[in-house]
Amino acid sequence: MSAAPGPKANGSAYTARFRVWRGDADGGELRDFDVEVHEGEVVLDIIHRLQATQANDLAVRWNCKAGKCGSCSAEINGRPRLMCMTRMSVFAPDETVTVTPMRAFPVVRDLVTDVSFNYTKAREIPSFVPPPGLRAGEYRMRQEDVGRSQEFRKCIECFLCQNTCHVVRDHEENKQAFAGPRFLMRIAELDMHPLDSAEESGLDRKSAAQEEHGLGYCNITKCCTEVCPENIKITDNALIPLKERAVDRKYDPLVWLGNKIRRR
Missing domain, CATH: 3.10.20.30 (Beta-grasp domain)
Structure with missing residues (x-):
């Protein structure tokens, strides 16, 4: 023809x-x-x-x-x-x-x-932990702190980043252990939130990202960022900083010593 x-x-x-x-x-x-x-x-x-x-x-x-x-x-x-x-x-x-x-x-x-995989992963992410003693409507944040996580709030959950991530796309066996870029970004957003009191309640988001949600599987190829219709810099602004904080928490000797002292 x-x-x-x-x-x-x-x-x-x-x-x-x-x-x-x-x-x-x-x-x-x-x-x-x-x-x-x-x-x-x-x-x-x-x-x-x-x-x-x-x-x-x-x-x-x-x-x-x-x-x-x-x-x-x-x-x-x-x-x-x-x-x-x-x-x-x-x-x-x-x-x-x-x-x-x-x-x-x-x-x-x-x-x-069938994108139900993504909703399963969403339910595995512990939600925002409010500061103790503060009621809804009493939270106060600086605009610069709001701006840090506001970018991630633009996510429309199209799951294109999940689809293009080769860890999910090419390796079905990874799905159980890997949350994918959309939900690792969610953890990063909560971890950098100045009012999130997860640590005070005993929840270490950085450690959870590494141990429970497969942060180590991500090798920062930036394919998730390239397909994001909202132009969110998923890799540079969420995944890489989260990786850096997770590594600091696990391997930095000063952080390790500080944790030991605090436990005492």
């Missing part, structure tokens, strides 16, 4: 070749579709048009279509992306656009994957 025609000078519609994965947990295959594209559209628009016109039973997860719910995560030409934030203008008109489900998680059907 000849290449699909490109858009006309006046910005009218053109036909694009889409290759979409169809199947379920028992297996599937890539199928080709020719779908109309209009100026300004994103991949999710084309998937919706395909669903409306040619594949009514195509399963796809989405909600806000504004890059804030994290629902429409998929792999587009092999790269983990949000379908609603991937503009068709980044592809050549005659380029085949391949859309597949996230590879790190079990397929439910078509582009929908």
Whole structure:
């Protein structure tokens, strides 16, 4: 078949070749579709048009279509992306656009994957521990301290970082011991929170990150940072500092001595 025609000078519609994965947990295959594209559209628009016109039973997860719910995560030409934030203008008109489900998680059907692994890991992270004697509404923080963890609060839990992390993606056996970048970032956020009183209650977040949540598995390739749609510097601002604090806690002789003295 000849290449699909490109858009006309006046910005009218053109036909694009889409290759979409169809199947379920028992297996599937890539199928080709020719779908109309209009100026300004994103991949999710084309998937919706395909669903409306040619594949009514195509399963796809989405909600806000504004890059804030994290629902429409998929792999587009092999790269983990949000379908609603991937503009068709980044592809050549005659380029085949391949859309597949996230590879790190079990397929439910078509582009929908079972991401319950992430919710299991979320429940394993102990929550914020309020300072003793302070009630809600009485917390006081400096703006510079707020800014340190505010970046991590932008996370929309699209789980693209979890999907692209090779520790999870390529080694199913690691999932039990490894929380993944999204939840190690959560630990880092709580550990640097100036009002978190976890240590006073006997919870050492740095040690827990290393011993219980697999911080040592991370080899800081920065692939999680590269796919984050919120541009959170997961590796540089969360994982590396957390690793440094964990190492200090475990191996720094002065810290070790101080801990011994405090225990006495």
